Amino acid sequence: METSLRHQRNAEKLKRKMRIDKAFKYLFFLAALLSGSCILLIVLFILIKGIQPFLPGYRYGQMDLLQFLFGTMWRQDQAVYGVGYIVINTLISAFGALLLSFPISVLTALFIAKIAPRKLSAMLSTVVELLASIPSVVYGVFAAGMIVKLVKWLASLWGISTAGGSSLLAVILLLAIMIFPTITSMAVTAIQAVDHELELGSLALGATKTQTNFKVVLKSAKSGIFAGAILGLGRAFGEATAVSMVAGNKLFGPTFDLFDITRTLTSTMLAGLKETTGLDYDIRFSVGIVLMAVILVSNLILNAVKEKVGNHG
């Protein structure tokens, strides 16, 4: 009976097992510490760099914080840096993109998860995944070549002239396309996770497929779909490369006219970054802080809304 499990157990082995368990605990902790401190380091670095221009004794001349935060003009040639209108522009373009993309994404997700025949559904899923993996600079080239032309043509229908099509509308369209795969794939996952019995319950009550999809499936998947929207919005806020290619970098604002050029926080940070020094360079870190704050606050608000409209139970 030497081979029986009972004889295999002994104090020595147990000790070893506990040691390994402990070692792994430290390993996990170390991994968490590493990634955590990376984030902390980045934030800290940007905070320190970004605050510099507003401190007395700043070597290029102290900036006024209020003028920076609420200013409506951004001109490096005159050393006027007001980020207020850019914040509004950023909010408009990101939420505009979300507003446009969200319904289309959710309906596409519903189609993929519930309506399309199996083969078509698999094909569409692949397409959505591919869209998500296209680098943003490629989207940017596409926007600069195609979306801009479309906007120009649209504007000409109303007899409006544009800056070669670079405009708020172009930014919104571009961002809407870019966040579409993010929201769609999250929504597909959420919809697929809905208990099939709920659907059967609805159909058994004489609801049609469409009624079931909208009233039960989407409603049950609500919180997952909402999480997708928050993720998409984050992407819209943070996208720099592609946006810079069609925004037009307006010097003042805010921009409410769809056919007018605009300027976002990211495009401001990126524009001419490599060719500049001094205050004009440092101030980009301050913009970075503002961008982080905007994203943080938006996420907090949306999460609060999510809790409110979230699922029963």
Place this chain on the structure above:
Amino acid sequence: MENCFEIENLNLYYGEKQALKNLNLSIRKNCVTALIGPSGCGKSTFLRCLNRMNDLIEGCRIEGKIMIQGVDIYDPKTNVVDLRTKVGMVFQRPNPFPMSIFENVAYGPRCQGIKDRRILKEIVENSLKQAALYEEVHDRLHESAMGLSGGQQQRLCIARAIAMEPEVILMDEPTSALDPIATSKIEELIEELKKSYSIIIVTHSMQQASRVSDDTAFFLLGEIVEMDTTRMIFNQPKDKRTEDYITGRFG
């Protein structure tokens, strides 16, 4: 006495596999009919034929006739959505929607296009009363149904079915996920409900079948071995296999 269902030569196949074999039976109106038999013998499959939930299963093929009120439910002219308003269903696992208690019950009527808040309120209250749930939930109709106990959830599902004022209510082992107290509440409810509805209930409990039903059909391997009044089935079964099953010497 009138019949609510007349089934003729019903055969059902899942792909190549035959799950129901030439069933012929009538189900009496305003009675409780119990379907018993070992698991995998086709009770749920048969139940799903009656409101055409099998239509949703890929590769499922049906032959034969199922008549309700003189119409074949598998006739191409029959509207499935309309059929399901006449034939309600309660599932094995309680499946309330993630909405308020009120909205759960109002769901069916709303899907029929009823929007008037007053009418909906009346329907919801009546249905909850009929399902013996109103007393327990009247002060929290607008709270989530997910907060109810399992037994309450199942009665809510019954209320939800009743709200459609169906002819028949199908129940597939409605108490198998419930504790004994919740089970006996549902059994009392069934007793009450049969005054207004015909009920067909699948159960694996012999006691439940004998307690609640008027008629019993014994299924075995996709066939009906014997169908009769519950009293006859439990006291003088004609078939040896029925006797073996109900006395527990089997399956």
